[in-house]
Amino acid sequence: MSYRNILLGLSLLMISQWGYSQLKVTPDGRVGIGTNNPAARLHVNGEGLIESHTEPWESALMTRVYNRNTNAYNLWNGYYGKEVFFVNGEGWSWSQQGAYVGTDNSLIKNRSNIQSPLESVMKLNGIRFTYPDGKGNNSSNNYRLGLVAQELEQVVPEAIKIMPDSLLSVSYSDLVPLLVEAMKEQQSQISELQMALLEQEDEITKIKSRRWFRKKTK
Numbered sequence: 395m396s397y398r399n400i401l402l403g404l405s406l407l408m409i410s411q412w413g414y415s416q417l418k419v420t421p422d423g424r425v426g427i428g429t430n431n432p433a434a435r436l437h438v439n440g441e442g443l444i445e446s447h448t449e450p451w452e453s454a455l456m457t458r459v460y461n462r463n464t465n466a467y468n469l470w471n472g473y474y475g476k477e478v479f480f481v482n483g484e485g486w487s488w489s490q491q492g493a494y495v496g497t498d499n500s501l502i503k504n505r506s507n508i509q510s511p512l513e514s515v516m517k518l519n520g521i522r523f524t525y526p527d528g529k530g531n532n533s534s535n536n537y538r539l540g541l542v543a544q545e546l547e548q549v550v551p552e553a554i555k556i557m558p559d560s561l562l563s564v565s566y567s568d569l570v571p572l573l574v575e576a577m578k579e580q581q582s583q584i585s586e587l588q589m590a591l592l593e594q595e596d597e598i599t600k601i602k603s604r605r606w607f608r609k610k611t612k
């Protein structure tokens with residue numbers, strides 16, 4: 395095979411590979427990578443990687459939306475045939491099977507028991523509230539239940555994180571262990587009271603029995 399034919403064959407191969415699902419730009423401005431039929435403004439068929447060296451709290455990938463209920467990120471699973479996770483434009487997220495926190499024994503350090511859990515819980519104040527609509531207007535709909543972060547910080551600072559804008563955020567999952575230990579402590583107190591009550595009832599029964607015996611022997 396001549397050198398010219400080799401170059402021609404390689405050129406045709408490169409052209410065919412380029413034209414077949416490598417990078418496709420449609421007349422209406424859609425870009426497809428790995429697909430010839432992009433279904434969105436940017437459609438990637440295959441794996442993707444974003445490698446970033448951004449500074450702390452800067453964004454490696456940002457999505458801007460301008461509607462309150464736009465979903466900024468959607469995860470659609472073909473196995474279920476539906477969305478299983480999304481982040482809403484109002485700032486909340488939904489996932490089909492919840493979220494998990496890595497607390498495997500091999501991952502945690504400085505382990506210690508929670509001190510005075512019931513006393514801490516008794517200091518907390520649960521509230522019912524609404525979020526503003528983003529433009530400063532209050533809304534009477536979509537009430538939520540929660541804790542004021544500044545108040546919680548005074549009792550359980552471990553459940554608080556300061557965000558880049560200096561606002562405080564709450565990790566409600568961190569409160570579950572506190573509630574578990576508080577319930578155990580409360581149950582221990584209830585059990586002690588029950589034992590004391592049984593002892594008192596037993597003592598009362600004995601006293602009544604002695605009185606009855608004295609009356610009987612007179």
